[in-house]
Amino acid sequence: MNMEMVQQHSGKINIVLHEQQRNQSIITSNEVMNHKKLRYIDTAFSDFIGLEHIKSMMKEIYALKHVNDEREQYGMKKNKQVLHMMFRGNPGTGKTTIARQVAQVLFELNVLSKGHFIEAERADIVGEYIGQTAQKTRSLIQKAQGGVLFIDEAYSLGRGGHKDFGREAIDTIVKQMEDYYEDFVLILAGYPEEMERFLYLNPGLRSRFAHHISFKDYTINELMQIARKMAEEKEYELTVGAEKEISNHLQQILYQNKIHFSNARYVRNIIEKSIRKQAMRLLTSDDITPVTIKQLIRDDIELS
Ligand SMILES: Nc1ncnc2c1ncn2[C@@H]1O[C@H](COP(=O)(O)OP(=O)(O)O)[C@@H](O)[C@H]1O
Ligand SMILES: [Mg+2]
Secondary structure, eight states, X not given: OHHHHHHHHHHHHHHHHHHHHHHHHHHHHHHHHHHHHHHHHHHXXXXXXXXXXXXXXXXXXXXXXXXXXXXXXXXXXXXXXXXXXXXXXXXXXXXXXXXXXXXXXXXXXXXXXXXXXXXXXXXHHOOSSTTHHHHHHHHHHHHTTTSEEEEETGGGGGTTOTTSTHHHHHHHHHHHHHHOOSSOEEEEEEOHHHHHHHHTTSTTTGGGOSEXXXXXXXXXXXXXXHHHHHHHHTTOEEOHHHHHHHHHHHHHHHHHTOTTOOHHHHHHHHHHHHHHHHHHHHHTOSOOOTTTTTEEOGGGOOOO
């Protein structure tokens, strides 16, 4: 009788185990696939210093898209997933570079079908006579379907006063954002204060953006990491002296709190100028080796 019980027991357990195994294997493949995608997002943005919030946003977008796909399979309602983004930040904080990468990554994640990137400014949008602006705006948005339309300094659309066609562009954009939110991302970018004022030009504007991203000014530490990374990408390295020179200079600049300090772009300019200065130094040097040819030393750093 004991035996029977055991057998019965083990029979039951067996069934349970099988069930578990089956569920587990489904979970595992789902998990593995999604882990891969999440890792992909991390690596796609790994060349950028900081910007953790961008990675979180991309992961969130991917998660909702994934759940929507699953829900569709079960015949359930999909969640509306609006992808339009507003990027606010000072010059050189990475808005344009990140917007390009967002297009590529959303394509890889199957959120966008083409992943192309169209950059537009006021002149591409605002026409010269009545009706032309709406038409120009609509056709630009058509071209961007499946990808990203990036409008830099978007507030320039609202600059011309009441008679200007810029307002017509904004009204058209608001309408089109509502109509096209799947497989199309509109990213408006610009300085924080101007963007804030811009949002008041049309009451519907703010709520059309699912993602409002603030690009903070970089700290001295981040700027130095960016400098190292930029040098490294070009197969150069900064000596300790060179790093000190740059970091002292940046400290001074940040202390002065200049309004138009251009963050990572400023650092890129320093690195590029220094590479040219190093080349001049090496021209008359007898000491060119695989080591020295890579080194940017203190004297090479060009700050002006
Ligand atoms: N977080 C970052 N890490 C590394 N490089 C960066 C970062 N942010 C910006 N850059 C670099 O700085 C430069 C300016 O960036 P950009 O995207 O043009 O800034 P914005 O559009 O905000 O003015 C580019 O060369 C970009 O590659
Ligand atoms: Mg830019």
